[in-house]
Amino acid sequence: MSVVSKPMFMNERQRKFREGYIGAISPFYNGIVHIGVMYLVGISAIYYCASQLVAPGWAWLTIIPVAIAGNFVEWGMHFFVMHRLIDKFALRAIYDRHTRQHHQYFTDNDYTIDTTQEFRIVFFPWRVLIVLGIFGTLFGYIAAKIFNPNVGYILYITMVGHYLLYETFHFCCHVKENWFVRNLPFVNTIRRHHAAHHNLGIMMHKNMNLTFPIADWALGTSDVKRSLLGTLFNGFDETHIDPKLKPIIKKFQDSHVQEEKVTLEGPILSSDEQQILRA
Numbered sequence: 424m425s426v427v428s429k430p431m432f433m434n435e436r437q438r439k440f441r442e443g444y445i446g447a448i449s450p451f452y453n454g455i456v457h458i459g460v461m462y463l464v465g466i467s468a469i470y471y472c473a474s475q476l477v478a479p480g481w482a483w484l485t486i487i488p489v490a491i492a493g494n495f496v497e498w499g500m501h502f503f504v505m506h507r508l509i510d511k512f513a514l515r516a517i518y519d520r521h522t523r524q525h526h527q528y529f530t531d532n533d534y535t536i537d538t539t540q541e542f543r544i545v546f547f548p549w550r551v552l553i554v555l556g557i558f559g560t561l562f563g564y565i566a567a568k569i570f571n572p573n574v575g576y577i578l579y580i581t582m583v584g585h586y587l588l589y590e591t592f593h594f595c596c597h598v599k600e601n602w603f604v605r606n607l608p609f610v611n612t613i614r615r616h617h618a619a620h621h622n623l624g625i626m627m628h629k630n631m632n633l634t635f636p637i638a639d640w641a642l643g644t645s646d647v648k649r650s651l652l653g654t655l656f657n658g659f660d661e662t663h664i665d666p667k668l669k670p671i672i673k674k675f676q677d678s679h680v681q682e683e684k685v686t687l688e689g690p691i692l693s694s695d696e697q698q699i700l701r702a
């Protein structure tokens with residue numbers, strides 16, 4: 424049955440992980456404060472930069488290359504940092520939080536949340552926005568020197584806007600199904616795309632985008648095989664899923680396989696499966 428319309432089913436393994444994770448959340452954690460501050464700071468930064476623009480005109484074109492580059496950075500961070508252990512302090516923490524926690528908490532059997540306390544496992548910590556703000560300022564400053572201040576501010580707006588879109592889209596992937604996530608173009612596409620990414624068999628190789636699956640399409644890591652437009656507007660459609668992936672996806676939805684062949688570092692794959700996933 425399709426990953427987006429089947430009823431959620433949590434097995435023992437996932438249930439135990441969730442119990443442990445929720446039990447360890449600090450009593451001082453508040454999900455609304457967590458995301459409230461993130462959106463307030465992000466939107467204020469965008470508002471400030473927009474208020475500094477003076478007749479930007481052609482400078483608005485800055486959005487196009489920056490957004491496309493951002494899409495590939497999003498893919499690269501997810502593929503090479505969040506799913507490949509780099510044993511250096513901050514990078515290891517990112518891997519830990521994503522592969523060892525986020526992907527154990529959510530699988531394609533059950534990828535939804537029930538409470539605002541669970542925002543902790545869905546949204547990045549504040550330090551990610553701070554790091555992004557620092558890089559945005561640096562790149563914005565360089566762009567302002569090379570071109571003009573408008574370009575610098577628009578670059579910054581695009582970077583922070585992309586981040587807020589990432590968090591919002593990812594949130595839409597993990598809420599309970601509703602009319603909005605089922606029908607809104609792009610949101611429905613990313614919800615199915617990301618639910619498929621949470622399959623414990625393909626999670627280390629497929630569907631790395633979280634906003635628009637452009638880099639996944641370009642780099643051949645989308646689970647659906649169709650044109651760029653088809654991929655972007657795929658919605659909940661599952662008819663174009665690569666037939667070679669289907670046996671792997673099905674296998675890793677099984678509780679016994681998960682018990683035996685899934686570790687905190689991802690699935691234990693046969694060499695045939697690895698070959699298919701790397702193709």
Ligand SMILES: [Zn+2]
Nearest residue numbers: 525529596617
């Ligand atoms: Zn997720």
Ligand SMILES: [Zn+2]
Nearest residue numbers: 505521620626
């Ligand atoms: Zn992932």
